[in-house]
Every structure is written in C-alpha cells, then in structure tokens.
Amino acid sequence: MLPELGQVTLIIALLLSVLLSVVPLYGSLTARDSLQAFARPLSAGQFVFIAIAFGILTNAFMVDDFSVAYVANQSNSLMPWYFKFSAVWGGHEGSLLLWILMLSGWTLAVATFSRRLPSVMVSQVLSVMGMVAVGFLLFILMTSNPFDRILPNVPADGADLNPLLQDFGLIVHPPMLYMGYVGFSVAFAFAIAALINGRLDAAWARWSRPWTTVAWGFLTLGIALGSWWAYYELGWGGWWFWDPVENASLLPWISGTALMHSLAVTEKRGVFKSWTVLLAILTFALSLLGAFLVRSGVITSVHSFASDPTRGAFLLLLLAITVIGSLTLYAFRAPVVHTRAKFGPLSREVFLLMNNVLLMAAMLLVLVGTIFPLISDYFELGNISIGEPFFNLTFSPIAVVVGILLGVGIFSRWKKTDEGYLLRKMVIPTVVSLIVAFVVVLTMGNAVSPEGTGFWNNFSLWAFFGVLSASWCAAATLQDVWNKSGSRHGRLHGLRRQSRSFYGMVLGHLGLAMVIAGATVVNNYGIERNVRMGPGDTATVGDYQFHFASVGEREGANFTALVSRFEISRDGELVSTLYPERRRYVVQRNVMTEAGIDAGFLRDIFVAVAEPVSSNAWAVRLQYKPLVRWTWLGALVMAIGGFLAIADRRYRIKDEATERRKATVTGNAGTDGRPAEAGA
Amino acid sequence: MNPARKRKLTIVLFLLAGVAVAVGLTTYAFRQNINLFYDPTQIAEGEAPVNVRIRAGGMVEEGSVKRDPDSLKVQFRVTDYSSSVTVRYEGILPDLFAEGQGVVATGQLNENREFVASEVLAKHDEQYMPPEVSEALERSAARAREEGREMPQY
Numbered sequence: 001m002l003p004e005l006g007q008v009t010l011i012i013a014l015l016l017s018v019l020l021s022v023v024p025l026y027g028s029l030t031a032r033d034s035l036q037a038f039a040r041p042l043s044a045g046q047f048v049f050i051a052i053a054f055g056i057l058t059n060a061f062m063v064d065d066f067s068v069a070y071v072a073n074q075s076n077s078l079m080p081w082y083f084k085f086s087a088v089w090g091g092h093e094g095s096l097l098l099w100i101l102m103l104s105g106w107t108l109a110v111a112t113f114s115r116r117l118p119s120v121m122v123s124q125v126l127s128v129m130g131m132v133a134v135g136f137l138l139f140i141l142m143t144s145n146p147f148d149r150i151l152p153n154v155p156a157d158g159a160d161l162n163p164l165l166q167d168f169g170l171i172v173h174p175p176m177l178y179m180g181y182v183g184f185s186v187a188f189a190f191a192i193a194a195l196i197n198g199r200l201d202a203a204w205a206r207w208s209r210p211w212t213t214v215a216w217g218f219l220t221l222g223i224a225l226g227s228w229w230a231y232y233e234l235g236w237g238g239w240w241f242w243d244p245v246e247n248a249s250l251l252p253w254i255s256g257t258a259l260m261h262s263l264a265v266t267e268k269r270g271v272f273k274s275w276t277v278l279l280a281i282l283t284f285a286l287s288l289l290g291a292f293l294v295r296s297g298v299i300t301s302v303h304s305f306a307s308d309p310t311r312g313a314f315l316l317l318l319l320a321i322t323v324i325g326s327l328t329l330y331a332f333r334a335p336v337v338h339t340r341a342k343f344g345p346l347s348r349e350v351f352l353l354m355n356n357v358l359l360m361a362a363m364l365l366v367l368v369g370t371i372f373p374l375i376s377d378y379f380e381l382g383n384i385s386i387g388e389p390f391f392n393l394t395f396s397p398i399a400v401v402v403g404i405l406l407g408v409g410i411f412s413r414w415k416k417t418d419e420g421y422l423l424r425k426m427v428i429p430t431v432v433s434l435i436v437a438f439v440v441v442l443t444m445g446n447a448v449s450p451e452g453t454g455f456w457n458n459f460s461l462w463a464f465f466g467v468l469s470a471s472w473c474a475a476a477t478l479q480d481v482w483n484k485s486g487s488r489h490g491r492l493h494g495l496r497r498q499s500r501s502f503y504g505m506v507l508g509h510l511g512l513a514m515v516i517a518g519a520t521v522v523n524n525y526g527i528e529r530n531v532r533m534g535p536g537d538t539a540t541v542g543d544y545q546f547h548f549a550s551v552g553e554r555e556g557a558n559f560t561a562l563v564s565r566f567e568i569s570r571d572g573e574l575v576s577t578l579y580p581e582r583r584r585y586v587v588q589r590n591v592m593t594e595a596g597i598d599a600g601f602l603r604d605i606f607v608a609v610a611e612p613v614s615s616n617a618w619a620v621r622l623q624y625k626p627l628v629r630w631t632w633l634g635a636l637v638m639a640i641g642g643f644l645a646i647a648d649r650r651y652r653i654k655d656e657a658t659e660r661r662k663a664t665v666t667g668n669a670g671t672d673g674r675p676a677e678a679g680a
Numbered sequence: 681m682n683p684a685r686k687r688k689l690t691i692v693l694f695l696l697a698g699v700a701v702a703v704g705l706t707t708y709a710f711r712q713n714i715n716l717f718y719d720p721t722q723i724a725e726g727e728a729p730v731n732v733r734i735r736a737g738g739m740v741e742e743g744s745v746k747r748d749p750d751s752l753k754v755q756f757r758v759t760d761y762s763s764s765v766t767v768r769y770e771g772i773l774p775d776l777f778a779e780g781q782g783v784v785a786t787g788q789l790n791e792n793r794e795f796v797a798s799e800v801l802a803k804h805d806e807q808y809m810p811p812e813v814s815e816a817l818e819r820s821a822a823r824a825r826e827e828g829r830e831m832p833q834y
Contacts, residue, residue, distance in 0.1 A: 236772075345687070361702060368706075383717035383812055385735060387786070390713035394706055530771045532752050591775045610772040619752050619772045 003068050003147040006056035010147075013049035013104070014137040016042050020107075020130030024123035028197070036123040043111040043126050046133060047104040054101045057146050058088050067154040070094060070146045076160035076587050078558035086171040087161045092295060092311070093146035095174060099291070100136050102175070102182045107133065110186055110211070117207060124193035125186075132185050135318045143311045160558065160587035169229030177222030177249060181287040183215020184256060188284035191277045192326055195333040200277060205267035208280070210646040212263060213504075216256045217642030223249050224635030232595055237528065237606045237623045239631055240519075242391040247370040248290035251363055255283040258359040261352050269349060269414060274334045275356070281326045286363075288319045293370070344416030351409030355402065362398045366391065392523075396462070403469030403516050406509060407433075407476030428479050433472035440467045444525045444626065447543070466520025474513035477506055504645025511638030518630025527624045534617035535564075542624045544605060545569045549577075559583040559592075564618075566596060566607045580609045582618075604628050715786060719816030721823070723789065724763035730789045736765060737784035737813045745779055758783060758795075760820035766794045774802040782813035 020042040027035025057070075061084045066072040074091045075084055089098040107129040114122050140146070190208035194200045226249065231239045240246060259279040266276045292315040343349040369386045376384050411417070411425040445458030484502070487494030527542045538547045549565040561581040568575045578596030585592065598605040606623035613619050717735045718728040728734055741764055744757035752771055756779075757764045767785055777783060777800065787797035801810070 345691075365706060368710075372710075383735075383815075385715045385717070385786075386710070387713040387715055387733075390709045393709040393713075397705075530752055532750070593775055608772075610775070611777070613747050613752065613754075614749065621772055 002056050003060060003065070003149065006053045006060075007141075007145065007147045009049045009053045009056070010137065010141055013046050013053065013100075014134065014141060016046040016049065017104075017130045017133040017137055020046060021127050021134055022130075023127075024130075025127035025196075028120045028123040028127075031120075033119065036119050039123045039126040040111040042130070043104075043107045046130070047108040050097075050101050050104045054088075054097055057094060057097060058085065061085065061088050064158070066156070066158050067149050067151060068146075069148045069150045072150055072155050072158045074158065074161050076158040076558060078157075078587070079161065079166065080557055082171060083161060083166050087165075089174050090161050090165045090170060093140070093144045095178075096136070096140050096144050096295070097146055098174065099178050099182060100133065100140060102178045103129070103133055103136060103185060106182055106186055110189075114207075120197060121193055121199070121204075121207070124196050125189045128189035128192045129185060132189070132322075135321070139311075139314050139318065143314055157587075160585065163559070163583065163585045163588060163590050163592045164233060166558075167229065167233050169225060169233060173222060173225040173229055175222075176218050176225055180215050180217075180219020180222050180256075181249075181252065181290060183211065183218055184252060184280075184284045184287050186211040186215065187256075187259065187280045188326075191280035192329065195277060195326075195329050198333060200273045200334075202267050202270050205263050205273075205276065206651070209260070209263045209267060210651055212256065212260055212280075213642045213646050216253070216260055217639040217646075219249070219253050219256060220635050220639040220642065223253060224632045224639075227635075228632045231628070232597055237595065237608065237621065237625065239522070239628055242369070242388045244370050244373075245294050247366050247391075248293040250366055251370070252283050252286040252290060254359050254363040254366070255279060255286050258356045258363075259283050261355050261359075265349055265352050269343070271343075271349060272353070274330075277330060277334060279356075281323075281330065285319065285323050285326075286367075288315070288322055292316055292319055342415070346412060346417040346419060346422060348409065348412040348414045348417070351405065351412045354405055355409065358398055358402050358405070362395055362402075365394045365398070369394075396466070399516055399519075400465050400469040403473040403513065406512070407472045410476050410480045410509070425479070425483075426476070429472050429475040432475040433468050436471040436475075437464050437468035440471075440521070444521065447525075460524050463520055463524035466516060466524070470513045470517035470520065473516070474510055477509045477513070481506055499648055499650060501645040501648035501650060504641045504643075504648070507641030507644060508638050509641075511634045511636070511641060514630045514634030514637060516634075518627045518634060521627040522625050522631070525626050526628070529622045531620055531622065532613055532617050533620040534614075539620075539622055541622045543570050544575065544624060546607065546622050548620070554581070556583065558587060559585045561594070562609070564596075564607075564609050568598065568605055568607075576605065578605070578607050580607045582609050599629065601629060602627060717784075717812050719812075719819065720758055720760045720765045721763045721816075721820060723765045723793065723795070728789055730791060730793075733786065733788055735784055735786045735812070736767070736795050737782065737810060738764070738816055739782055739813065740777070740779050742779045758785070760816045762820040762823060767797050767800075768794055769797040769800055771800075773800055776802040778802075782810050784810045784812055 020039065023042070024036050024039035027033070027038070057068075059065075060068045060071050061075050062081065064071070064075065064077045064084075066075075070091060070093045074087045074094065079087065087094075089095040107126060110129065111122070111126055114125070187208050190204065190211070194204045223246075226246065227239050230241065230246075231237060259276065262272050262276045262279050265272045292312065295311060295315060369390050373384050373386055376382055407429050408422065408426065411422055441459060441464045445460060445463070481495075481498075484498060485491055485494035487497065529539065529541050531539045533539060533548045535548055535550050538545055540546070545568070547567040547569070549567050552563045552565070554561045554563045561583040563579050563581050566578045566580065568578060576598040578598060580596035581594035583592045583594055584590070593608050593610055595606055595608040597607075604623075604625040606621070606625055608621040610619040610621060715733050715735050717737065720736070720738045722728055723736060728736070736758065738758040738760045741757040741759045745754065746756070747754050753768070754770070754773065755766060755768045758767050759765075767787075769785070769787075781802060784801045785795060785797035786799040786801075787795055790796050
C-alpha cells in the first residue's frame with residue numbers, strides 16, 4: 001500500500017509544482033500580491049510531498065519490500081542497513097528522486113531565506129524553479145517510476161546492489177554532487193527572473209552570488225568524493241580518468257567557477273551583466289547535459305544504469321527546452337550593452353575576464369572531448385573514443401596559466417592597477433615559486449629514478465610548470481593576506497579585521513594551488529608496477545619494499561574475501577602492513593578488488609591484488625603515489641572556502657542598509673541575499 | 681593611428697594569436713588521440729590500420745586465454761562469432777574479465793595482425809554489455825543470416 005501512496009504523493013507534488021510555476025509568475029506580471037503570496041506555501045508543499053515520497057522509498061528499502069521492482073533490483077536482505085539506505089540512490093529511479101528532493105529543498109531554501117527580497121523577484125525565481133521541478137517530476141513519473149511493483153510474483157530476495165556501489169563513497173558522493181548540480185538551478189532561476197523583469201543590476205548579482213557559491217562548494221565536494229571513491233574502490237589507484245561521466249560533472253564545475261568570478265565583477269562594478277546571465281544559463285544547461293550524459297546510457301560507465309532510450313530522449317527534450325527557452329528570453333531581454341564603467345588593461349576586471357576566457361576554453365575542450373565521440377557515433381562517422389592524453393595535453397597548460405594569472409590578478413585593483421605596483425608585488429611570489437619548483441622537481445625527479453646519471457636528466461618541464469604554477473598561486477595568495485592584514489594594532493587584529501568572504505577567496509585559491517600541486521606531482525612522480533606475486537615474494541617500488549607475507553580468507557556480510565597480507569618496508573624498517581582483498585559477492589557473483597592503502601599527507605602506498613594467474617600467484621598492482629591526497633584535500637579546502645564566503649556578514653548587513661535607504665524612497669520591503677547556511 | 685585604436689588593435693591581434701595557437705594545439709591533440717573502433721571481422725578483412733592506436737572488441741573466446749607462467753603476459757582471442765583476433769596484453773585484467781564475456785581493448789595491430797593491447801576494459805556489471813560489442817555482434821549476426829550460417833547463442 002505504501003509504495004502506491006508514494007506515487008500519489010509524487011503526483012500531488014507535480015500538481016503543486018505546476019501551480020508554483022504558473023501562479024506566482026502570473027501574479028508578478030499582473031502585479032497581484034495575492035497570487036504572488038502563493039509562492040512560498042507552494043514551495044513548502046512541494047518539498048513536503050516529495051520528502052514523503054522519498055521517505056516511503058527509503059522505508060521500502062529498509063523493510064526489504066521486494067515487491068517494489070526498484071528495491072528488488074538494487075537491494076538484498078543481506079546488505080547492512082547503511083548500504084540499504086544508500087542503495088535508495090544506487091540506481092536510476094532513486095537517484096532521480098534524490099535529485100528532485102534536492103531541487104525542492106533548494107526551492108524551499110530560496111523561499112525561506114529570501115524574506116527581504118522584493119516579492120516580484122521571489123515569485124519569479126520560485127516559479128522558474130517550479131518549472132524545473134515540473135520537468136523532472138514528469139520525467140520520473142513518465143519514464144522512471146521508483147514505485148513500480150513486481151506483482152504477483154514477488155521475488156524472495158533482491159538482486160543486490162552492484163558491489164562497486166556498496167561503499168561509503170556511494171553514501172555521500174551522489175548527494176553532494178546533486179546538491180551542486182541542482183543548486184545551480186537557483187542561479188539559473190535568478191538569471192531568468194532578472195531577464196523577465198529586466199532587473200539586471202548589482203543587487204541581482206549580490207542575491208545570486210551566495211547561492212552560486214554554495215552550489216559550487218557542494219559540487220566541488222561531490223567531484224572530489226567521486227574521485228576519491230574511484231581511487232580506492234575501482235582498484236586501480238587512478239584519481240581522474242577523463243571518463244565522460246567525470247567530465248560531465250567537471251563541465252558545470254568549470255562553468256560555475258567562471259560564474260562565481262563573473263558575478264563578483266557584476267556585483268562590484270556593474271559590468272559583464274549579459275555575460276553573467278549567459279554563464280548562469282550555461283552552467284545550469286551543463287548540469288542538465290551532465291544528467292543526460294550520465295543517465296541516458298549513451299555513455300558506457302558504472303553510472304549509466306540499464307539504458308532506456310525514452311529516458312535519454314526525455315532528458316534531451318528538457319535540455320532543449322531549457323536552452324532554447326532561456327536563450328530566446330535572453331535574446332529579447334538582455335540589456336543592450338552600454339557600459340559606462342571604464343577599466344584599464346591591468347584592472348581587476350580584465351584579470352577576471354581572462355579568468356573567464358581561460359575557464360571557458362577549458363570547458364570547451366572538455367566538452368568537445370566528451371561529446372565528439374557521441375556525435376561521431378550518432379552520425380555514423382565512426383565509433384571513436386578520445387583518449388586521456390588529449391585531455392592531459394590540452395587541459396593541463398590551461399590549468400597552469402590559470403594558476404599563474406590568478407597570482408597576478410590577486411594584487412590587481414578595480415578600474416586600474418599601476419604597473420610598477422603590480423611588478424613590485426610579484427617579486428616575492430616569483431622568487432619563492434621558482435625556488436620551490438626547482439627544489440621539488442629536482443629532488444622528486446632524482447628520488448623517483450635514481451639510476452639517472454646527471455642531475456638535470458630527471459628534470460621534467462611539465463612538472464616544473466605545474467609546481468611553479470601551484471606555488472606561485474599559493475605564495476601570491478599568502479602575500480596578499482600578509483599585506484592586507486597589516487594593522488597598527490598588530491597582525492592578529494589585522495587578520496581578524498578581514499571579512500569571511502576574503503578568507504573564503506583565500507581558501508579557494510589555496511585549495512586550487514593544492515590541487516594543481518597534487519595533480520602535477522602524483523602524475524609525474526607516482527610509480528606504478530604490475531607484478532606477478534605469490535606469498536613469500538618481494539618487489540621494490542621506489543624506496544619501498546613490498547613483501548607478500550601471506551593469504552587468508554574472511555567472511556563479510558554478503559561476500560567472501562581472499563585477504564592478502566603485505567608488509568611494506570623502507571630501508572629495512574617496517575612502514576606499514578596492508579590487507580588488500582579480493583571479494584566475491586555471493587548474490588551477484590561479482591569479484592571486486594579492494595585495495596590496501598596506507599594513506600599519508602605526503603604519499604600513499606597502494607596495493608591491489610587482482611586476478612589469480614596460477615594456483616599460488618596473483619597479478620598485483622603496487623603503487624607509490626606522492627601528494628595524491630592533495631587533490632582531494634585541495635578540493636575540500638576550496639569547498640570550505642566557498643561555505644565560509646557565503647557566511648559573510650556583508651550579504652546581510654550591507655543589504656539591509658541599502659534597502660533601508662531604498663525603502664524610504666519606494667516604500668518597498670528590504671532585500672536580502674542572505675545565503676542558505678541552513679539550506680545545505 | 682590614435683592610441684586607443686592602437687591598443688584595441690594590439691588586443692585583437694593578441695586574441696587572434698591566442699585563439700589560433702589554441703585551435704592548432706587542440707586539433708593536433710585531437711587527431712593524435714582519436715581511437716577508432718574495429719570489430720574482429722573488420723580486422724580480419726584488413727580494414728583496420730597497422731601500428732595505429734585503435735580500439736577493438738568482442739567476446740572473449742572460450743578456452744582461448746593463455747597466461748605466461750613467469751610474468752603478467754596474457755593472450756586471448758576476441759571474436760564476433762564470424763572472425764576472431766588474437767589479443768596480447770601485459771598487465772592486470774579487469775575484475776569482470778572472463779571467457780565468454782564482452783571486452784573492449786585499446787592498442788595497436790602489429791605486423792602479424794595481432795592486437796597488442798595497452799588497456800582492456802570489461803563491463804561494469806553482470807547485466808551490462810559494452811555497446812560497441814553488442815553492435816559488433818549484431819553486425820556479425822546480420823552477415824551470418826545473409827550467408828545462411830548458424831550463429832552460436834550468447
């Protein structure tokens with residue numbers, strides 16, 4: 001009975017979202033406050049009914065109701081409760097329901113934290129979000145109902161979740177990622193609302209900024225978690241594969257990063273308005289494209305569940321409507337650019353513009369590399385794939401330039417920057433980063449391949465530029481903090497005086513530096529060896545000796561595992577003991593490699609035991625991965641920076657002050673871009 | 681030329697140069713890294729180029745997997761049930777690699793028309809078949825029907 005109720009609540013939610021997308025918008029266009037007043041209650045209602053549906057599906061998993069087809073396909077009574085819980089979004093239907101839950105959550109957050117925004121704006125924003133919800137609710141109800149039953153032949157037990165997904169990573173990775181994807185719908189809704197009522201100004205940018213930043217923070221976390229999960233769970237120790245699905249999440253991330261910076265310019269200087277609106281539309285469109293790529297089954301990956309052409313077609317239709325609709329609106333309503341604001345060639349505006357140009361270039365590269373094979377296949381130009389080298393070759397130089405430019409741009413000022421001033425500021429970062437880059441590249445290079453003859457033989461130019469870019473970016477950021485925190489009342493007072501959004505920016509940039517440093521070092525100086533090993537064998541990787549001590553067996557909840565014992569030593573001293581496993585899942589009869597990892601801040605040691613090659617020997621992958629953690633820690637630092645930035649008081653106090661001034665003139669209510677700290 | 685116009689011209693020239701370099705590099709990288717897919721029949725008929733990075737895929741023939749006793753070298757045959765090709769590989773095979781399963785490999789054909797793989801991918805779960813492989817099998821089945829041959833069930 002409950003699952004049917006779940007379906008009914010989804011239908012009710014659909015009705016509410018249809019009302020939400022029409023009534024407040026109509027009210028705002030005809031200036032009827034009574035209709036606009038429906039926006040908030042409808043948002044709340046929509047959220048409540050979707051949450052109930054989600055709760056019902058979760059309950060079906062918890063009580064092992066295998067009469068529900070989705071539960072029977074994704075779960076099994078042997079699974080521990082937390083995997084049953086995360087299995088709710090382990091497949092297509094449930095993950096879509098999670099997506100919709102988050103969308104309605106964001107809508108509710110906007111409704112809650114926008115009390116001081118003009119009612120017209122709120123109504124229109126919530127209406128646009130209602131339209132997005134209509135699209136996705138129709139999608140789930142028409143093509144992907146999670147509450148479909150298998151009746152009357154109810155299976156005795158479920159088919160079990162894909163073992164790859166029975167992991168902590170799956171519990172947290174999709175929700176974070178979806179929070180990001182869906183969060184960009186808020187920036188999109190603000191942009192559309194601004195286009196509708198022609199109010200593209202600094203205030204609009206300020207309202208939309210914290211939402212964009214927080215969505216970006218979640219997306220950053222989601223991507224990092226996915227990368228981390230792939231690293232330890234897929235068993236091969238890579239942290240980024242340029243897999244189309246990874247790219248699908250990277251596209252809105254790059255575009256969202258550009259949007260954050262462009263919004264900053266629009267808020268502070270009132271320029272780049274049209275571009276910012278376009279970016280907001282683009283970012284959300286790329287989120288939808290990501291959903292299409294991942295969910296339609298056009299891409300071969302662990303994420304594309306059993307593919308169904310109608311789903312892909314529906315998502316493509318949603319994407320087309322969104323893009324065509326918003327671009328049409330844009331064509332009619334985008335402000336004719338008559339920017340009176342002047343800025344010089346070295347102004348902060350120009351640096352942020354260059355940031356946007358570079359990010360767009362990077363985005364386009366990834367986009368082309370990702371969808372070209374699909375287009376080629378579709379038009380029967382040949383079934384092709386684009387390899388990792390393409391992305392490494394084209395993306396890395398851009399990342400390096402972004403890092404360098406960032407270090408310069410940080411010192412620039414709005415309107416115009418004195419050249420001499422800029423050059424003076426760059427002395428310390430130049431010296432520091434050159435020293436760091438030379439030291440790191442030479443020592444790492446010689447440590448990794450000591451058999452090389454000359455000192456310079458192991459010098460890698462790519463690694464040099466990568467480390468240079470990272471340390472330059474970090475040094476410039478820290479110098480900027482140092483300069484700004486100078487105070488008559490001492491350094492501590494000066495540090496305390498800086499705003500949260502400033503520290504948010506600092507963390508964002510330091511995080512980026514960490515990611516660039518980690519990626520460069522692990523890709524250039526990581527060592528990987530695939531060897532044939534049996535108990536008693538020893539192999540050497542870099543400075544480390546890997547001794548295969550013994551094998552044993554272990555029973556898990558729903559698998560049996562072959563556990564190997566590896567003793568890792570360096571210079572005769574035991575560093576760590578690892579227990580990589582080879583698990584055989586009982587229900588699905590799948591075999592999974594569970595790597596043994598000794599994680600460290602500066603290096604990881606990685607052992608994975610793969611298939612047996614004889615009765616007493618296995619294919620074993622041994623790896624030394626310097627700084628690999630920095631790629632995820634850097635992302636974490638970036639995300640923390642984002643969350644810190646939106647906690648800035650500025651978004652509250654300044655707005656109240658300006659609005660109070662305005663209110664005395666127009667008698668309007670206050671505006672507030674206060675971000676959704678609790679909307680998270 | 682007045683200074684403002686001169687400055688604009690410089691910016692435009694810089695932008696053009698930047699775009700040209702970017703497009704050139706991208707196209708180069710692109711051409712180097714496009715890997716076309718060939719099925720075993722196409723390879724047997726000599727359609728696939730030698731010593732060029734390509735992808736190939738099909739089903740792993742039953743009983744064809746041979747391992748080297750001292751290293752991680754392995755060879756197996758990949759078939760679309762019309763023709764088959766020998767694949768040589770050194771390294772770790774994916775967890776779901778098995779005889780009678782679909783695989784897609786990236787690598788090069790050597791002079792002996794053997795496929796030297798640098799990467800072997802299998803499907804991610806039990807129900808899933810790489811789309812290239814299922815298409816190759818369909819093509820093969822269609823040919824078999826035309827020629828009135830029997831196809832094995834898979």
